[in-house]
Amino acid sequence: MRTTIDRIEAGRLLPQEDLRRLGLAPRRMVRVILETVDEDDEMSVTEMNARGGAFAHLADEPDVYSDSDLIRHNEDFVR
Secondary structure: OEEEEEEEEHHHOOOHHHHHHHOOOOOOEEEEEEEOOOOOOOOOHHHHHHHHOOOHHHHHOOOOOOHHHHHHHOHHHHO
16 A cells, blocks of 8 residues: 655654654655555555445435346346
């Protein structure tokens, strides 16, 4: 997974000794690209949506199509 933090103060990310070694002032604005090297803890987009609850309101909505509608509309593909 890859994530970008566009503007963040370097001092919020690194300890003082690392800032000195890199020649960065603590208030210097930086862009950080975070990329995981293993995929053990990555969530799928579907999982993120489910956990975030963005589509939870759809559970109360009636189904637009039934299984029989799908078969009728796609019977050429079913044969």
